[in-house]
Amino acid sequence: MLKHANPNLSREDMALLLREHGITPTHQRIEIAHTLFSRCEHLSADQIMASVNLRHSETSKATVYNTLKLFLEKGLIREVIVDPSKVFYDPNTAPHHHFFNVESGELTDIEADAMQISGLPELPQGMVADSVDIIVRIRPSHSGGLHA
Amino acid sequence: MLKHANPNLSREDMALLLREHGITPTHQRIEIAHTLFSRCEHLSADQIMASVNLRHSETSKATVYNTLKLFLEKGLIREVIVDPSKVFYDPNTAPHHHFFNVESGELTDIEADAMQISGLPELPQGMVADSVDIIVRIRPSHSGGLHA
DNA sequence: GTAGTTGCAAAGTGTTTGCAGGCAG
């Protein structure tokens, strides 16, 4: 499974990746996957559409949203919810957390390997943890905030 | 500072609380504060408006949003961003984290006291941590998820 | 060929804004 940034991904690689996940590789899906996986950044639907349509118009808004939802279901990407106004999509499906720059809206990965949470209470009856997301909201060091 | 659920809060208590935070206590603001602090749940703007207007219509949508934004600025409440479709407002301003029931949308507090995070990498240059939010997404124990 | 995919535009949410009238101090 492809995980980390790789600007040299070919369309064929993408088609393969999609097929591996049970997704019919169409032109639009390949372009969207390519955008996500070659940049390997956290992009919003808007940014993805803009990026895909940079040269010539290749997809519509509806297709971008449909495709992202599909990728999500198939476990190809994850969504990151930090900004009330939009969802970010994350091509990194390995367990990890995020720094969120409140001023710029920039999102950065934190490797989960080194991190550990202790003292988490028991889950409520009959519940299972789906995921644990840690978001460290950061900002430039003026206007007071607590130090880590 | 008032922190925990208290169904017997009076309007006067609310007026005082608002004044303590430098907020002019108007009828609408008192009702909104009362709803938040007496229930001490995580409510969305919609739910707050519905709750406040239960008996007779007392506030408009605009006023609810304005007031919540004001409370936020003044540090009376916090916002919790877990659901891409809406923001929740949290009257508990003490450091704490959340369980988020993905099926029901229900949000539950986790006391921060007992918890500890280790291995958090250094913040990027010139950055200060604003807050650290941990969201444990949970669901009823069918349809596999990882155990905590 | 046929099921599945796409694009458009229109509808749907939650949230924000502009402005006239109203209320607190």
Next chain:
DNA sequence: CTGCCTGCAAACACTTTGCAACTAC
């Protein structure tokens, strides 16, 4: 009185949906 609040409705941004035309296999 005077400035801040309120309410309405219209504007907004993001996301979803319905449906006819199209494309991968």
